[in-house]
Amino acid sequence: MNALTVQQIMSSRFRTSANADGKTKALMEGLGLSTKANVARLAIGRSLSGGPLSEDAVDAKGLEIPATSLFTQNDVATWVGLLATHAVMHGGTPVDSMDSFRAAIRGHWHRGATLLMNDWQDVNEDYDAFISMLLNRRADLPATKSEIHARPGADAAPPAPSEDISKQLVKALGDIGVNAEVKGVVHGPRVSRYRVLLRDVNQLDRLRKGLERLALALNLQNMMPTLGPSDEARTVALDIPRPRVSWINAGRRELEAALNSVPRSESTLEVFPGQGVTGRVIHFDLAAAPHLLVGGATGQGKSVCMHGLIVSLISRHSPDTLRLCLIDPKQVEFPVYSGSKYLWNDDVASGITEARTAIDALVVEMDNRYAQMKAFGVNNVLDARRKAGGFPFIVAFIDELADLIIQDRTVESKIVRLAQAARAAGIHLVLATQRPDAKTFSGLIRSNIPSRIALTVQKSSESQIILDDTGAQDLLGRGDMLIKRPGEELERGHGFYLSLMDVEAMI
Template identity: 35%
Template sequence: MVARVQLTEADRAVMDRIMEHGWGLDLDYWTIARIALARSLQLPSAPSPQAYPIMPSQERGVSLHPAQLIGESRSGDEDFSDVYRAMLSVYEGISLFGDDAAFHMVLQRHVRRGLATLSAEWMPDTNFDAYLLRELFPEPALDQDSDRAVDLGSQLSRLLTELGADARLVQTDEGPRITRFTYQLTQLDDFARVKRGEDKISFGLGLGEGAASVSGAAGERQIWIDIARTSSKWRNVEWADIKPCLSSAEAVAMSLAICLGTDVLGKPLLIDLVEAPHLFLGGTTGSGKSMTLHSILLSLLSAKKLPRLLLIDPKSVEFNGYKSLKNLEGGAILSSPADALKALNELIEEMDRRQKIFADLGVRDLEEAQEAGSDLTRIVVVIDELGDLFMQSDEIEIPLIRLAQKARSAGIHLVLATQRPEAATFPGMLRSSVPSRIALTVQKASESRIILDEGGAESLLGRGDMLVKLTGRQPIRGHGARIQPSDIAG
């Protein structure tokens, strides 16, 4: 008897959601499973056996015959099993020819990972066909097309002349999503002329509104003009691409290094949470807010001295992959407002307790206490969907404000996220106590001002495009990494 590929009740729910909200059709489950298998095979590493263990048949799960998935045992050119055995043998680094049981186990892991990836990447309120075209059939990248960059530079130089600016192109750089042109200006007043002409530059190049961004460069009388490319020409940044930066000298010198992704030229974008010392991030559906949260958490889990994590997720969705962490505060991910309020108030008590310890040791903060021999560790509170939490309990605001104002020296840090950046979800007193912000794509300039105290985030490109504004600094633009379920499981 040929072994079947067993999928869980949760896997079935993903397939049901795709059929209902993605296509509006009642299809056979193997149709979605084939797509999931294809998506998993695009990922750079094999699925973890720990993250996707072999599952027995479940009453409300799905049982698929390999013939439905890959045509196994069918006649003629309908049987693709040898093709999949060859691909998966290379992928897994073992031979799957002659070992049906191992082959079917690997096949099951890939289908399950593919379904988890589809669930994480596709938003039910967005076009599923467009998602499949983008992920399964990406166009060849044109990032290194020098002819295109030269042509664009020539057009830009002509447009700057039309704006009345005397500028000379000195350098062209390609990043994951933008092409950056560095210009040398003759007159200081030319910067204002070019800045006012951002929309005219976009229009003159035949690009959409907000495609051109002008900013001051590091060199004397130099400016940067960043031109956004179409999404089909983006270069995706994976977690595996940026994770090594957490071992760099720059990261090691930080107290609690976080890699958010890359800057516009593809260099790792590192920040120190201790210097922040708290973060607020906001962005609409599809902006990449969740991926940014995962980058923050994965960075924290890469620290040499792991911080304790208090994770609060009112929707009980985003943090499920972290529920078995040993450094999870309280041993569980919190979802109810009552549990969240209790935990935050307990953190205030912990903050006060630590301050007394510091006084006894004659030190000012956690870092000095650790140097004096204390075994206290940092604590990071990560809250997803702060707006939902406030809607359910307005009492949450009080302990958050107190922690934001006084917890830094005690080694307690806040990371607060919301899809709805508005005054109700980021009130004034809390806002003034959380000066470091990350804005992903928002719908309106007013939402950008809630996050950054200035506009700009309404013109971002989505899918991880962000503006990072740290305490006392100007915003810098970056691109978030694409986090796969296997990154979290690993």
């Protein structure tokens, strides 16, 4: 190691900046870690995944920690190698003496603590989501040769790592006339969220209008970056899609973990459509929604999304508190649930005739429930359940609503009536379509279905019908979605992938 020896390092003490020291202590408390060294290792590793360190001086006013807390005899050489390699790769000061080694530790700890704090805040200080983010980053690293050959299909190439393109992004922003600085990055399941500081806030409109040119400058092919708010003054969140080979797809195991992360309640209809951009679990109460429209082009994940919602509900309720009215005009989507003890009226309504009959029966059930509730002196289904028992939630999933309305125009007025009045009776609608158009989805239906999930569509006009906003035409497919809930900003998510075998196993 030239002038740098393991003995020198292990007998030394190290410190970071006062600013990073404060963030380290805050992360210790938030993550329940016992020493600053635990956070320091995470911070240094986090910084090593980034580009060159800033040339700005970093003070050394943080409290000291001994090298024996930060390293072990077995791993110290690895840390030296990582720090030295990073300096060589990015043209930094060579790490070949104790002074340069201390400076490298101080600089990476300083930067990494800030990046970790940004990560922690990006997941709303959710411990499980933060750990999941760290695990996903580990999964993004290229596999070693021994790991590749230990797997089935050993000749297959490992997924590409999540690459930090901060330098390229700053240059590309400059190419479109936006002077900016990247303050941090979080690699989510499919996109990387860059926290971008605008040096001139008057350039925000230029950035918003220049996203297509930014995509071209970054060579994103047909993928579009998206712009969102940040929680820091003068900063924005810029979501940059990654190549498909680096995607982390969540499936049955991740959905089961999500279901177990939220306490069960028989008074809510919690559903889990997917993970957010940073890997945080997305869930909401369908009972408060109170109805949901799901739309997307063929093959973009609508059916899988519907199954995920149904499995969410079944996993958290008994048949005493939940019944499913499954309406399947094309007779292809819901056969897997035939015979389920959760089925309302004990069957899946297949075909146009049965679909019409089921919708009529829902209207009758709503009217009957209101009559009973009036007799009990209550005005909602939960009070009726507590007073007299029974009154399970009924969630009606209606697939291919557009086809159903085209073949029977009388259905529309009944669905509108249910959407307007069924909530207090404990009846909730989930409507789905592959063909969103203004003729089949009238303004009356859309105005009474306030919650929406849009998967990838072909045209901005279709996105407008589903979300009352554009954006779904630029999604990545394969379960990529935009979620709209009353009074909240659009949220991007990536759906849990469930095969029919997964669905069968979970129900």
